[in-house]
Amino acid sequence: xxxxxxxxxxxxxxxxxxxxxxxxxxxxxxxxxxxxxxxxxxxxxxxxxxxxxxxxxxxxxxxxxxxxxxxxxxxxxxxxxxxxxxxxxxxxxxxxxxxxxxxxxxxxxxxxxxxxxxxxxxxxxxxxxxxxxxxxxxxxxxxxxxxxxxxxxxxxxxxxxxxxxxxxxxxxxxxxxxxxxxxxxxxxxxxxxxxxxxxxxxxxxxxxxxxxxxxxxxxxxxxxxxxxxxxxxxxxxxxxxxxxxxxxxxxxxxxxxxxxxxxxxxxxxxxxxxxxxxxxxxxxxxxxxxxxxxxxxxxxxxxxxxxxxxxxxxxxxxxxxxxxxxxxxxxxxxxxxxxxxxxxxxxxxxxxxxxxxxxxxxxxxxxxxxxxxxxxxxxxxxxxxxxxxxxxxxxxxxxxxxxxxxxxxxxxxxxxxxxxxxxxxxxxxxxxxxxxxxxxxxxxxxxxxxxxxxxxxxxxxxxxxxxxxxxxxxxxxxxxxxxxxxxxxxxxxxxxxxxxxxxxxxxxxxxxxxxxxxxxxxxxxxxxxxxxxxxxxxxxxxxxxxxxxxxxxxxxxxxxxxxxxxxxxxxxxxxxxxxxxxxxxxxxxxxxxxxxxxxxxxxxxxxxxxxxxxxxxxxxxxxxxxxxxxxxxxxxxxxxxxxxxxxxxxxxxxxxxxxxxxxxxxxxxxxxxxxxxxxxxxxxxxxxxxxxxxxxxxxxxxxxxxxxxxxxxxxxxxxxxxxxxxxxxxxxxxxxxxxxxxxxxxxxxxxxxxxxxxxxxxxxxxxxxxxxxxxxxxxxxxxxxxxxxxxxxxxx
Ligand SMILES: *[C@@H]1O[C@H](CO)[C@@H](O)[C@H](O)[C@H]1NC(C)=O
Ligand SMILES: *[C@@H]1O[C@H](CO)[C@@H](O)[C@H](O)[C@H]1NC(C)=O
Ligand SMILES: *[C@@H]1O[C@H](CO)[C@@H](O)[C@H](O)[C@H]1NC(C)=O
Ligand SMILES: *[C@@H]1O[C@H](CO)[C@@H](O)[C@H](O)[C@H]1NC(C)=O
Ligand SMILES: *[C@@H]1O[C@H](CO)[C@@H](O)[C@H](O)[C@H]1NC(C)=O
Numbered sequence: 030x031x032x033x034x035x036x037x038x039x040x041x042x043x044x045x046x047x048x049x050x051x052x053x054x055x056x057x058x059x060x061x062x063x064x065x066x067x068x069x070x071x072x073x074x075x076x077x078x079x080x081x082x083x084x085x086x087x088x089x090x091x092x093x094x095x096x097x098x099x100x101x102x103x104x105x106x107x108x109x110x111x112x113x114x115x116x117x118x119x120x121x122x123x124x125x126x127x128x129x130x131x132x133x134x135x136x137x138x139x140x141x142x143x144x145x146x147x148x149x150x151x152x153x154x155x156x157x158x159x160x161x162x163x164x165x166x167x168x169x170x171x172x173x174x175x176x177x178x179x180x181x182x183x184x185x186x187x188x189x190x191x192x193x194x195x196x197x198x199x200x201x202x203x204x205x206x207x208x209x210x211x212x213x214x215x216x217x218x219x220x221x222x223x224x225x226x227x228x229x230x231x232x233x234x235x236x237x238x239x240x241x242x243x244x245x246x247x248x249x250x251x252x253x254x255x256x257x258x259x260x261x262x263x264x265x266x267x268x269x270x271x272x273x274x275x276x277x278x279x280x281x282x283x284x285x286x287x288x289x290x291x292x293x294x295x296x297x298x299x300x301x302x303x304x305x306x307x308x309x310x311x312x313x314x315x316x317x318x319x320x321x322x323x324x325x326x327x328x329x330x331x332x333x334x335x336x337x338x339x340x341x342x343x344x345x346x347x348x349x350x351x352x353x354x355x356x357x358x359x360x361x362x363x364x365x366x367x368x369x370x371x372x373x374x375x376x377x378x379x380x381x382x383x384x385x386x387x388x389x390x391x392x393x394x395x396x397x398x399x400x401x402x403x404x405x406x407x408x409x410x411x412x413x414x415x416x417x418x419x420x421x422x423x424x425x426x427x428x429x430x431x432x433x434x435x436x437x438x439x440x441x442x443x444x445x446x447x448x449x450x451x452x453x454x455x456x457x458x459x460x461x462x463x464x465x466x467x468x469x470x471x472x473x474x475x476x477x478x479x480x481x482x483x484x485x486x487x488x489x490x491x492x493x494x495x496x497x498x499x500x501x502x503x504x505x506x507x508x509x510x511x512x513x514x515x516x517x518x519x520x521x522x523x524x525x526x527x528x529x530x531x532x533x534x535x536x537x538x539x540x541x542x543x544x545x546x547x548x549x550x551x552x553x554x555x556x557x558x559x560x561x562x563x564x565x566x567x568x569x570x571x572x573x574x575x576x577x578x579x580x581x582x583x584x585x586x587x588x589x590x591x592x593x594x595x596x597x598x599x600x601x602x603x604x605x606x607x608x609x610x611x612x613x614x615x616x617x618x619x620x621x622x623x624x625x626x627x628x629x630x631x632x633x634x635x636x637x638x639x640x641x642x643x644x645x646x647x648x649x650x651x652x653x654x655x656x657x658x659x660x661x662x663x664x665x666x667x668x669x670x671x672x673x674x675x676x677x678x679x680x681x682x683x684x685x686x687x688x689x690x691x692x693x694x695x696x697x698x699x700x701x702x703x704x705x706x707x708x709x710x711x712x713x714x715x716x717x718x719x720x721x722x723x724x725x726x727x728x729x730x731x732x733x734x735x736x737x738x739x740x741x742x743x744x745x746x747x748x749x750x751x752x753x754x755x756x757x758x759x760x761x762x763x764x765x766x767x768x769x770x771x772x773x774x775x776x777x778x779x780x781x782x783x784x785x786x787x788x789x790x791x792x793x794x795x796x797x798x799x800x801x802x803x804x805x806x807x808x809x810x811x812x813x814x815x816x817x818x819x820x821x822x823x824x825x
Contacts, residue, residue: 059074059155059156059157060125061126061128064124064125065124067093070086070105073100075100081098081161082097082098094107094110094113094116094205095123097109106282107205108185109176113204113205114205115135116205117134118135121133121136121137128150129147129151130152131155146174151173160177161177161185162185162188164176180194181196181199182196182198184196184248187250188250189247190247191214192215192246193214195212196285198211200287201360202287203360210222210224210287211285215245217245219241219245220248220267221238222235222238223236226329233327236289236326244266245258245266246259247259250283252276254274254281255270255271269283269293270315272293279295279298288346288363289346292315293314293316296310320342322334322341322443325440327439328397329439331439332440334346334348334365335363336439337350337351337365337366337367338362338366341443342443351366351388353455353456354367365437370455373385382416385416385455387452388452388453388652389450390450391590392445392449393449394425394440394441394449395434395438395441398440399432400420400434401433402431403431404429407429411426414433422454423438423454426450427447522582523597524599524600524601530564533553535552537550537566538550547566548566548568551563561612561614563610564609565608565610578606581680582608585679590651591674592643592673593646593674597609597611613674613676617664617665617666618667619661619663622662628731630769633729636667637729639674640660640665640721641798641802642802643675644657644717645802647714648798648799649798657677658712660720661724662727662728665724700734701734702719702720716792719788722783722787725780725784726747726751729781730747732747733747748788751781752785752817760774760781763781779804779811783801783805786804787801794815
């Protein structure tokens with residue numbers, strides 16, 4: 030395998046460094062009788078400046094595509110093609126005959142595959158123009174045929190779309206045959222994006238429209254890079270992309286990508302003066318619709334990502350399979366996902382109810398897939414109903430409403446607004462009936478970024494490289510997996526080159542924080558519309574193996590909860606190990622609690638509950654349990670709506686977390702560390718509950734657990750003082766000048782009691798994070814806690 034990899038990379042390097050073929054003719058006009066033969070990628074006619082070329086490109090090993098492409102960039106991005114549905118064999122020929130016909134014949138079958146249907150005869154020459162337009166013209170230079178009039182999936186500056194013009198998405202990134210989406214200026218003047226009843230071309234669902242029936246006339250891509258719909262009188266009816274970046278400095282194109290998104294892309298030219306700040310790759314400036322996952326909602330068809338899938342919009346369109354499912358075809362993600370386990374038996378004699386369990390997915394909905402709906406029921410009732418029903422593949426639950434949904438699931442998507450909980454029903458391992466086993470772990474091809482709007486161009490060449498790389502990575506992973514039987518890896522994290530992060534952080538300039546094992550910097554992803562990120566540079570690692578690093582990354586990447594800080598990507602280059610997180614604009618909980626202005630009681634309660642929910646997710650609801658091991662206010666961040674987000678989870682295994690160093694434990698006080706750490710006892714999720722208990726007191730009282738300068742010695746350690754106050758029924762002493770909390774004294778007392786339960790010495794007395802959450806939510810009674818300080822001496 031190593032050999033194969035090395036070989037493939039040499040091959041890539043060769044491809045990248047070979048100068049592009051020189052056999053191209055650069056004279057302006059192509060006379061009658063000229064022809065090109067598909068042999069390798071060297072058969073083409075270039076435009077006078079060499080920017081564009083017309084000719085053959087080999088598509089993988091499948092055959093040759095007659096196409097027009099950007100010829101001065103390594104990707105050689107295709108902007109037009111003649112025979113996407115019918116690739117031709119090696120040796121095929123396109124010729125401009127003596128009588129002015131322009132046609133493509135397949136060498137394998139001898140058949141005519143394509144012909145330029147110029148209305149009148151009289152063609153005297155052809156020309157590849159510098160605009161990217163290929164024309165057939167008569168002796169007076171009147172164009173009789175133009176590639177600009179027959180667009181495929183792309184338009185270029187200077188190109189217009191008239192009524193009845195349509196762009197058709199290709200099938201996949203590397204398959205140029207017709208796909209599932211149309212961008213069409215209707216004869217009535219309305220400009221639409223719609224899905225088709227693939228493989229037919231008939232319209233299924235319109236997912237974007239300008240609503241300009243009766244007035245829309247032309248779509249114009251003008252030379253300063255604006256794309257808009259005009260009326261007959263040339264007034265602008267709808268601006269599609271108002272970017273106005275110069276065509277001198279940037280190559281531009283607008284493509285209906287195979288995922289159904291229409292994107293305006295730019296790429297710096299080598300001569301462009303102001304192009305210095307741009308990445309040498311196609312970057313998307315703007316796109317429609319804003320979030321395709323939410324806009325495609327159809328009664329029939331799979332939605333944006335295909336049957337049984339989940340669509341998530343985040344930088345690009347991300348298609349995912351639910352847990353227990355995997356892609357039918359990794360090369361054709363929009364085909365959807367299949368179950369990796371045997372469906373539940375409908376036999377009344379063996380209902381198999383206890384052979385299945387639920388994987389909970391926050392904010393994940395499959396609208397329009399339900400076959401049954403129940404109202405005024407509990408979530409537990411909903412789960413039982415789905416378990417007992419062999420047709421039920423997932424249940425969705427929200428506000429005492431329960432929907433049961435069967436396969437195939439439609440329109441799957443992450444919908445952060447609607448707040449629905451998705452419950453995916455999966456067969457337990459070892460509960461299979463019949464041969465072949467139940468839940469197959471063999472392959473987890475369950476996530477793929479379909480089209481990153483940032484880096485992934487869609488030229489054949491780049492995609493070929495991309496596909497090759499994905500193939501190599503994936504096959505390498507499976508190879509490794511066979512050897513070490515690690516949990517499966519999911520590739521839904523962005524990989525960053527060190528250089529990219531160095532640039533994003535301006536040379537690691539603005540430090541956000543520093544801990545025992547890492548330094549955090551603020552960064553701005555230039556290629557991603559200036560999105561702010563936090564880049565965490567790890568200084569010390571326990572596990573040096575790349576594989577283990579990736580496995581941890583994978584476990585973290587599979588988490589998704591509103592009370593966790595989302596990991597966006599990572600860098601693992603030489604000795605550089607870095608993690609890229611979303612940026613949290615309101616800093617840490619420590620700054621918030623112990624800063625100048627005290628947050629209000631309501632906010633503090635919400636934060637306490639949010640953290641508990643995040644812990645519950647880490648401990649019980651994500652695919653493999655994650656114990657945080659370092660819960661403290663410094664590790665809780667607040668987003669722009671002051672929602673609490675747990676950070677740094679999943680790192681405990683990865684880092685040299687010498688616990689006595691990472692806390693501010695002082696002699697004679699209790700820090701956030703549970704006693705197990707000092708007693709050689711097993712470390713379980715209860716250590717996080719302990720730390721949470723200490724932190725809960727800090728949240729309630731807005732003071733640190735240990736304050737040396739406390740007026741009264743009894744008040745130095747908050748945990749002790751709080752118990753004293755509670756026991757003497759004087760919890761009001763804990764807070765001064767906090768009227769809101771005083772009015773809510775019952776709840777204040779309850780929170781103190783919950784905290785006391787959390788910091789019990791005996792881990793088995795502490796609540797689980799589930800019980801903790803229920804107590805905070807008020808769905809579980811809180812009984813009288815024993816005195817936790819009875820063990821103070823034992824931990825010193
Ligand atoms: C659209 O109409 C213009 C004239 O307004 C013409 O030059 C152009 O070729 C037409 N394009 C298409 C795609 O029909
Ligand atoms: C492209 O996809 C179509 C539709 O699934 C398929 O029929 C065709 O064989 C594919 N072409 C290539 C070159 O893979
Ligand atoms: C141009 O046409 C549009 C739509 O038909 C109309 O709303 C607008 O008033 C017209 N503008 C001018 C300047 O005639
Ligand atoms: C292109 O359109 C934009 C938006 O209407 C306009 O500001 C710009 O001047 C136009 N450029 C040219 C060269 O017409
Ligand atoms: C395009 O953007 C410019 C400034 O960026 C603005 O002045 C102009 O009004 C915009 N045009 C349209 C049609 O939105």
